[in-house]
Amino acid sequence: MPIRLSSLPRPLAKVLSAFVAAVGRMDKSLSPSDTIARLRKHTFTLSDSIYVFHLALAAFWITLMQFPPFPYKLLIPILYAIFLLIPLTSQFFLPAIPVASWVLTFYSSRFIPASWRPSISVSLLPTLETVLYGANVSDILTRTTHPVLDIIAWLPYGIIHFVFPFVVAAFLWLFRPKEALHLWARAFGYMNLIGVIIQILIPCAAPWYELIYGLTPANYSMPGSAGGLGRIDALFGGHGYETTFSHSPVVFGAFPSLHAGCATIEALFISQFFPEMTKYIWAYAGVLYWATMYLTHHYLIDVVSGACLATACFYFFLPDEFRGPRATAPPASLGRRSKYDLYDVQNSRGRVADMDELELSSEDEEGADITYRSPVPGSNNAPLQQQQKAVAGKKSHRHTASIASLIRAEERVEDGWSPIMGSFAFPPNSPGRDRERADERV
Structure with missing residues (x-):
């Protein structure tokens, strides 16, 4: 039985209508020859050389990767190449190359040989914190804890943070032109990729390390800690966060805070493309900033650096066409007026034949x-x-x-x-x- 949009709640009907329009805009071809034909017609420019960088980066990390072992790890580039060849999947996986590079870099960094790794800084961040802000702000925020505050900090830091990037991408896909979704993939992916590379090259201990070990030297054999999220495990009787953070690929990645970076770039995108939600998204970002320090995962300087990195990536990749009214314009297929609206004609469905024919x-x-x-001649045609x-x-x-x-x-x-x-x-x-x-x- 077909579903009538008029019978659904207005927000749900709007989302469903946008979904149908978005699916209609997709390239549904499954033939790799179509992608090859487009590639032959493409005029290569200097900006396309970035794909050489991604290819070299992927080759480097896959070479270091120990799990899955050879030859199973070769399935990663093979499958990704297949997704790039099929037009149906290529329209999503090609713009998402920066995101894929970030995920691959984050995961494979655990396999870097110890002789290649730089020394870990334990006192750099708390020293800068005191110099710049006059006190250790993270230490002040963690002196008073409460289960209610733990829940408030846990929701944005431990749950929404991992889901919200997909929500932003979905709304851009549904209600804005496809270039907005491609912009999101670029800015979000490069921000996280740059952040992880900085964390690998400048490893710094988080506040939880100072609380557990003080300022004693750190080494890469030390496991990570869930910090304040351990209280969430105790509250629900589980060990999920302790297990996850103890096996983190980047244990000493406090600087910059990518939690703060993700919240900032999400707030910037929502403010730019959905300005009616500005105050709500920045309220979420503010709560997450506090949560990163309350849960002893970041210093204030980490939060500030993550927010600055996100802002720089956003405005660097934001094109001029999205700096004006087009940022809030719907896609062509979603914003197109019907033939009845165009000519101010009432649609009469009861007629035998469509009068437009x-x-x-x-x-x-x-x-x-x-x-x-x-x-x-002479007839009364005044009316x-x-x-x-x-x-x-x-x-x-x-x-x-x-x-x-x-x-x-x-x-x-x-x-x-x-x-x-x-x-x-x-x-x-x-x-x-x-x-x-x-x-x-x-």
């Missing part, structure tokens, strides 16, 4: 609608002239006349009105035809 386009030399003309003036005030369009008005036109001439017998005759008059009409009238 019976329209004949014509245009008068004087720009006047032929349906408001009386071809009979029609008033209607004509009213129509002239509206947006001009090509005038149309129904083919139905041509049916039995000769008979309607006898009643004093015909849409076709004023300035021209149909069919053309002949002397013989005129004599036959005179005889019939007698």
Whole structure:
């Protein structure tokens, strides 16, 4: 049984309508030859060299990767290449290459040999914290804890943070042009990739390390800690966060805070493309900033650096076309007006045939609608002239006349009105035809 949108709640109907339109905009081809044909027609520019960087980065990390072992790890580039060849999947996986590079870098960083790794800084962040802000802000925020505060901090930091990027991507896909989704993949992916590379090159201990080990030197054999999220495990009787953080690929990745970076770039995108949600998304970002320090995972300087990194990536990749009103414009297929709205015509579904199929386009030399003309001299056409003036005030369009008005036109001439017998005759008059009409009238 088909679902009628009018029977659904308005927000749900709007989302469903946008989903149908978004699916209609997709390239549904499964033929790799279509992708190869597009690649042959593509004019390569200097900006395309970024894909060489991603290819070299992927080759480096897959070479270091120990799990899955060889040759199973070769399935990763093979499957991704297949997704890039199929047009249906390529339209998502090609823009998401920066995101894939970030995920691969984050996961494979655990396999970096110890001899390649830089030394871990334990005192750098708390020292900078004190110098810049006059105190250890994270330490101040963690002195008072409460189960209610734990829940408030856990929701954005431990749950929403991992889900919200997909929510932003989904809303951009549904309600904004596809270029907005590609922009999201680029800015979000490169921000996280840059952040992880900084964390690998400048490893710094988080506040939880200072609480557990003090300022003693750290080494890469030390497991990570869930920090304040351990209280969530105790509250629910589980060990999920302790297990996850103890096996984290980047244990000493406090600087910069990618939790703060993700919240900032999400808030920037929502504010830019959905400005009516600005105050709500920045409230979420503010709570997450506090949560990163309350749960002893970041110093304030980490939060500030993550927010600055996100802001820099956002404005670096934001094109000029999205700096104006087009940022809030819907996709073409979603914002297109129907033919009834375009011509201010009421849709009548009860008719046997669609009158649009019976329209004949014509245009008068004087720009006047032929349906408001009386071809009979001296006839009272004042009401029609008033209607004509009213129509002239509206947006001009090509005038149309129904083919139905041509049916039995000769008979309607006898009643004093015909849409076709004023300035021209149909069919053309002949002397013989005129004599036959005179005889019939007698």
